[in-house]
Amino acid sequence: MxxxxxxxxxxGLVKFRSNTSKIWGVLVFLSIVTxxxxxxxxxxxxxxxxxxxxGMKLLNWIFIILTLVKAYYIAWDFMHLRDEKSTLQRAVVWxxxxxxxxxxxxxxxEADYIYTVFRDGFVKWDF
Amino acid sequence: MDTTVTTGADEPVWGGGNRPLNASYGxxxxxxxxxxxxxxxxxxxxxxxxxxxxxxxxWPIADEVFTHVPFFHGNFPMYYVAFMTFVLIMSSVTxxxxxxxxxxxxxxxxxxxxxLTIIGGAIFVGSQAWEWxxxxxxxxxxxxxxxxxxxxxxxxxxxxxxxxxDFAATIPGExxxxxxxxxxxxxxxxxxxxxxxxxxxxxxxxxxxxLIRTEQITAEGEKTLLSRPETLDRIKDxxxxxxxxxxxxxxxxxxxxxxxxxxxxxxxxxxxxSGVVINIIIFFNVILGTYERRGHYEMVEKVGLYWxxxxxVWVFVFTFFYLV
Numbered sequence: 001m002x003x004x005x006x007x008x009x010x011x012g013l014v015k016f017r018s019n020t021s022k023i024w025g026v027l028v029f030l031s032i033v034t035x036x037x038x039x040x041x042x043x044x045x046x047x048x049x050x051x052x053x054x055g056m057k058l059l060n061w062i063f064i065i066l067t068l069v070k071a072y073y074i075a076w077d078f079m080h081l082r083d084e085k086s087t088l089q090r091a092v093v094w095x096x097x098x099x100x101x102x103x104x105x106x107x108x109x110e111a112d113y114i115y116t117v118f119r120d121g122f123v124k125w126d127f
Numbered sequence: 128m129d130t131t132v133t134t135g136a137d138e139p140v141w142g143g144g145n146r147p148l149n150a151s152y153g154x155x156x157x158x159x160x161x162x163x164x165x166x167x168x169x170x171x172x173x174x175x176x177x178x179x180x181x182x183x184x185x186w187p188i189a190d191e192v193f194t195h196v197p198f199f200h201g202n203f204p205m206y207y208v209a210f211m212t213f214v215l216i217m218s219s220v221t222x223x224x225x226x227x228x229x230x231x232x233x234x235x236x237x238x239x240x241x242x243l244t245i246i247g248g249a250i251f252v253g254s255q256a257w258e259w260x261x262x263x264x265x266x267x268x269x270x271x272x273x274x275x276x277x278x279x280x281x282x283x284x285x286x287x288x289x290x291x292x293d294f295a296a297t298i299p300g301e302x303x304x305x306x307x308x309x310x311x312x313x314x315x316x317x318x319x320x321x322x323x324x325x326x327x328x329x330x331x332x333x334x335x336x337x338l339i340r341t342e343q344i345t346a347e348g349e350k351t352l353l354s355r356p357e358t359l360d361r362i363k364d365x366x367x368x369x370x371x372x373x374x375x376x377x378x379x380x381x382x383x384x385x386x387x388x389x390x391x392x393x394x395x396x397x398x399x400x401s402g403v404v405i406n407i408i409i410f411f412n413v414i415l416g417t418y419e420r421r422g423h424y425e426m427v428e429k430v431g432l433y434w435x436x437x438x439x440v441w442v443f444v445f446t447f448f449y450l451v
Contacts (some may be wrong), residue, residue: 004340019227020227022226023223023227024220025222027216027217027220031213031216033214034209034213034216034427035209035277037446037450038205038206038209041204041206041449041450042205043192044348049348060450060451063445063446063450063451064451066446067442067443067445067446070442071365071439071442071443073151074219074435074438074439075435075439077223078219078220078222078223078435078438079431079432079436079439080223080429081224081436084148084149084150085148085149085150085247087147087148087150088149088150088155091148091158091162091267092158092162094159094163095162096162096169097164099166099169100166100169100173103169104169104171104173104176107174107176107177108173108176108177108180110177111176111177111178111179111180111181112180112183114181115180115181115183115184117181118181119184120181124275125274125275125276126168126272126274126343127272127273127274127276127364
């Protein structure tokens with residue numbers, strides 16, 4: 001079994017002394033990210049909700065990006081993918097990313113089409 | 128190049144036993160399971176996104192639905208879910224610490240950390256049960272129109288939501304719940320709402336400061352508030368009184384919202400529950416010294432993978448159900 005751990009995170013910006021201190025460091029980072037998410041979710045700054053990018057509010061983009069950041073650190077440090085061979089990392093990460101991106105693309109486009117049908121078509125639903 | 132998958136010439140290629148990915152059979156199978164389970168959850172969340180995009184202008188606003196914290200009264204959007212998220216991340220941390228202690232063959236530390244992980248999981252499942260109970264009970268009540276749209280009520284003076292119990296009139300009536308024992312033996316109905324549509328409509332007419340709030344989301348991202356004449360006109364469409372949530376209708380808005388809530392958080396809660404059960408089994412195995420005799424704690428590592436995966440899924444559920 002592989003006992004050696006890679007101890008630096010943020011591309012080598014922070015290097016921990018031991019695996020245990022790395023775990024606590026990642027916890028602190030994840031807690032900060034969650035706190036930012038909750039704070040943004042409660043305050044909902046007007047500048048982020050008023051502007052949108054690619055049809056989605058900036059606030060929601062921030063939430064999704066922060067979620068992916070959290071997912072990365074959970075997978076890399078808690079599930080210790082960081083210590084695995086890159087073949088295993090790629091098999092685990094890219095398979096779902098490819099399939100899920102495809103699924104989301106198809107379903108959301110279709111849903112948006114149905115939304116326009118409900119809105120513009122001769123369908124009475126609000127009665 | 129650690130990317131290259133080759134086995135050394137001295138290893139048997141087809142006879143088994145070689146590890147091109149440098150992971151044991153059991154660990155690799157756990158990864159296979161996790162990837163397929165991740166796809167299942169992605170399917171659910173994508174389906175949620177589908178329904179939400181379909182009804183993008185009428186979808187309930189999560190901040191207004193999940194506002195409760197146990198033992199506290201008032202409006203606290205999201206605090207409790209944030210607490211649950213933190214509990215789950217924390218139990219993930221104790222799990223990694225257990226795996227780490229296992230690598231160093233420190234049995235007592237593994238026991239302590241596994242125990243803390245189980246406690247964290249139990250707190251999370253309990254919180255989720257409470258969240259469900261609150262969601263099912265509901266708080267303000269609403270009416271549903273003939274077309275299946277939900278109308279909620281707002282106090283015009285304070286701008287706060289008005290509960291139907293606060294303004295509904297009392298009209299004496301004979302209507303009781305139909306039970307199969309009392310009428311047709313092959314027919315019964317679920318429990319009746321506290322108020323009838325007539326009582327709510329009468330109360331609305333008698334209270335000039337109650338307004339109707341429709342599902343429609345305005346450009347500012349808030350629900351549409353009708354004026355008093357519009358309110359009086361709209362209440363004529365009311366068909367049912369809805370209190371709380373079930374799989375058919377819910378007082379928060381779109382029916383699909385409650386369905387997806389029950390399905391996705393339920394499926395995730397079931398994963399947490401099974402994770403706790405598996406953790407307990409491994410916990411006792413550690414106490415009994417099974418892995419000490421085996422010479423390694425890889426089993427702890429494998430359930431650890433599953434446990435972190437449950438945490439990982441929650442991170443996404445949290446975002447897409449409560450934040451976005």
